[in-house]
Amino acid sequence: MEEHEIFRDHLATIDEKGKRKWIYARQPSGRLYTARTVLSACYFLLFFSLPFIHIGGRPLFLFNVTEGRFILFGAVFWPQDFFIFGLAMVAFILFIVLFTMAFGRIFCGWICPQTIFMEMLFRRIEYWIEGDAAKQRMLNRAPWDTEKIIKKTGKHALFFLLSVIIANTFLAYVIGTRELQSIITDPMSAHAAGFIAMIGFSFVFYAVFAFLREQVCTVVCPYGRLQSVLLDKNSVVVAYDYERGEPRGKFKKEANDLGDCIDCMQCVNVCPTGIDIRNGTQLECVNCTACIDACNFMMDKVGRPQGLIRYASENGIAQKQPLRFTGRLKVYTVILTLIVTAITFLLISRKPVDGSILRTAGMLYQERGKDSVTNLYRIKLVNKTLQDVPVELRIESGAGKIEVVGMPIHVKAEAQGEGTFFIVLPRTAIEKRKSVLKVGLYENGKRIGEKNTTFLGPVSQ
Numbered sequence: 001m002e003e004h005e006i007f008r009d010h011l012a013t014i015d016e017k018g019k020r021k022w023i024y025a026r027q028p029s030g031r032l033y034t035a036r037t038v039l040s041a042c043y044f045l046l047f048f049s050l051p052f053i054h055i056g057g058r059p060l061f062l063f064n065v066t067e068g069r070f071i072l073f074g075a076v077f078w079p080q081d082f083f084i085f086g087l088a089m090v091a092f093i094l095f096i097v098l099f100t101m102a103f104g105r106i107f108c109g110w111i112c113p114q115t116i117f118m119e120m121l122f123r124r125i126e127y128w129i130e131g132d133a134a135k136q137r138m139l140n141r142a143p144w145d146t147e148k149i150i151k152k153t154g155k156h157a158l159f160f161l162l163s164v165i166i167a168n169t170f171l172a173y174v175i176g177t178r179e180l181q182s183i184i185t186d187p188m189s190a191h192a193a194g195f196i197a198m199i200g201f202s203f204v205f206y207a208v209f210a211f212l213r214e215q216v217c218t219v220v221c222p223y224g225r226l227q228s229v230l231l232d233k234n235s236v237v238v239a240y241d242y243e244r245g246e247p248r249g250k251f252k253k254e255a256n257d258l259g260d261c262i263d264c265m266q267c268v269n270v271c272p273t274g275i276d277i278r279n280g281t282q283l284e285c286v287n288c289t290a291c292i293d294a295c296n297f298m299m300d301k302v303g304r305p306q307g308l309i310r311y312a313s314e315n316g317i318a319q320k321q322p323l324r325f326t327g328r329l330k331v332y333t334v335i336l337t338l339i340v341t342a343i344t345f346l347l348i349s350r351k352p353v354d355g356s357i358l359r360t361a362g363m364l365y366q367e368r369g370k371d372s373v374t375n376l377y378r379i380k381l382v383n384k385t386l387q388d389v390p391v392e393l394r395i396e397s398g399a400g401k402i403e404v405v406g407m408p409i410h411v412k413a414e415a416q417g418e419g420t421f422f423i424v425l426p427r428t429a430i431e432k433r434k435s436v437l438k439v440g441l442y443e444n445g446k447r448i449g450e451k452n453t454t455f456l457g458p459v460s461q
Contacts, residue, residue, distance in 0.1 A: 012274035012284060013214065022140070023214055023274040024133035025123070026266075030293025039110060040120035047113075048165075051172035056386050058414075063173050072347070076384045076414060084346050091339045096223075100230040102332040104237035108223070109287035114208070114216055117166070119272060119288065122159060122209040129155045133269065159210045160202070167201035214273040217286050224283045231281065233314040234328055238287045240267075240278045240309050241317050248278075251302050260304050267291035267309060277309060353389055353411065355381035357439060357453040365456045371427050373457040380418045381441075383411040389443050393421060396438035396450060400425040423455060430457040 015021045053060040062071035070077040070085070077084065099107065108115055129151055130136045142148055172180045175194070183194040208216055217224055231237065245261035252258075261278070268276050270290040275282050277291045295309040316322070360376040368374050383389050391409040393402045403422045411417035423437065434454050441449040 012271075012276075013218065020215075021274070023272065024137050025272045025274075025290070026133040026269045026294075027123075027127050028270045028290035028293045030296060032289040033293050036110060036289070037120065040116050043111075043113075043116055044121070048169055051169060052177055058386060059176055061173060062176055064175060066175075075347070075350070077350075084343075084350065087346065088343050091343055095336055095339055097230060098332045098336055100227055101232065101235060102329050104231060104235045105224070105227055105285065105287045106236075108217065109238075109289060112286070114221070115272075115286055115288060118209055118213060121162065123272070125158055125162075126155060129158075156210060160206045163206035163209065164198075164202045166205050167198060170201060171198055214284070218273060218284045224286075227283060233318075236311055236313055236329075237281050238277060238285060238289060238292060238309065239281065239312045239314065239317055241307070241312065242278070243317055243320055245278070245308050260299070260308050262298065262302060264298050266294040266298050270294045281314070350384075351449045352385045353381055353383055353391065353441060353443070353448050355379060355451070357451045359454060359456070365458070367458075368424065372424050373427055373430060374422045374424045375455050375457075377421055377423060377453060378418065379409065379421065379451075380416065381409070381411050382416050383413060386413050388412050389448075391417075391419075392442040392445075394440045394442060395423065396440040398425075398437070399429045400437075402439070423453075425455060425457065427458070430455075430459065433457065433459055 013021050013023060050061045051059060058076070059071055060073060062069065064070065096107075126136065130139050139148055139151065168180060168184075171194075175183075179194070183191040183198065188195050212220070240261075245259040247257075247259055248261035248263045249256070249258040251262040251264075267278070268274070268291075270293070271277070272288060272290065273284040273286060275284045277285065292309050292311075296306040299306050299308055316324075357377055357379045360378060363376055366374045366376075379393070381391060389411045391411060393404065393409070395402060401424050403424060405420040405422065407419075409417060409419040409421075423439075434456055437453055437455050439451050439453060440447055441451065
């Protein structure tokens with residue numbers, strides 16, 4: 001069997017001796033690479049700016065895991081809102097499964113931070129300092145002279161500097177820019193844990209982008225391995241049209257019985273994971289589309305139609321059909337839209353003041369005179385707004401009144417508050433030993449929420 005017909009009998013990044021084979025990917029160019037460049041520029045702008053954008057003194061995004069405080073688009077989420085994040089996580093997993101089944105691994109090539117940072121930032125710096133793939137290979141094989149020392153030192157110094165910036169930006173998403181500034185400006189002893197985290201993250205990012213590289217996608221990341229069970233013959237992937245391309249052979253001007261593939265190896269040379277896409281769908285493929293641009297360029301050169309490598313499904317290639325928005329893709333797209341809509345609704349409908357009301361444990365009802373019964377309660381509230389909120393409690397269902405013990409309930413901005421109160425019901429209003437009551441939460445006469453609680457009392461005769 002010819003070599004190019006052997007399917008996946010070896011790993012692209014491992015040589016015959018079992019050692020890692022360094023990937024020297026040639027810099028791609030073309031319509032899709034330009035589109036990815038523009039998208040990456042927008043990504044970098046958002047990533048490096050969002051932690052520093054504040055609205056009303058509150059960061060636009062914050063994911064403070066240590067304090068259980070999250071901010072999305074200026075809205076604060078507390079531990080009481082974690083059910084939304086739980087639902088969002090389940091929805092996200094379902095989203096990934098359905099998205100991959102329908103559209104393959106497009107996320108990896110166009111959205112994944114690992115791919116964007118590696119291919120659009122670190123790899124471009126490497127091209128700028130060391131040259132294209134051929135020059136990089138020659139430089140690595142060359143002896144350690146002055147030129148090599150300067151280039152290697154400059155590249156790794158710049159890589160580490162960028163890793164520090166990326167690590168600090170990630171840290172700003174977690175602890176906030178003000179806390180990050182304190183870690184940088186204050187004495188190290190005042191923020192030892194934060195400083196260690198900053199340095200640790202910096203070295204992790206440096207190791208990933210300077211040394212691990214494609215190994216993160218092919219070995220570390222579980223998503224690439226999951227695609228083998230998520231994809232089927234109708235999934236849209238970056239694919240080689242073997243019906244049109246085979247049998248492959250060197251380009252000749254005169255007519256021949258060969259396919260359109262001229263076996264130029266350009267699709268392999270530009271691949272950042274070192275695979276040959278002509279072997280079919282592989283877990284190493286991150287759908288970066290570099291091979292599409294390279295192949296289209298060569299097809300233009302030899303006067304043959306573009307699209308020998310393109311976004312397609314296996315069934316589409318086998319049946320020689322163009323990529324269509326099939327009924328299956330429509331169903332998956334509708335489900336994905338519903339998931340996103342549901343999560344969005346939960347986020348928008350979230351109440352600004354929330355909490356819980358608990359009847360005092362271990363206490364029965366108390367009789368007040370001959371015509372009333374009381375229960376004692378504890379209320380805990382979370383204020384998710386930027387203003388202090390005075391809270392008034394009212395019985396929403398049936399007769400009765402609420403008597404607050406001590407000072408009126410007042411919850412400070414972005415803080416928690418609590419209070420104690422009695423619910424007093426007339427004996428004639430008690431029909432069951434345990435009744436469900438609705439307690440309304442009011443701010444300056446405006447209803448801002450409602451909570452349910454239970455009321456114990458004697459059954460009226």
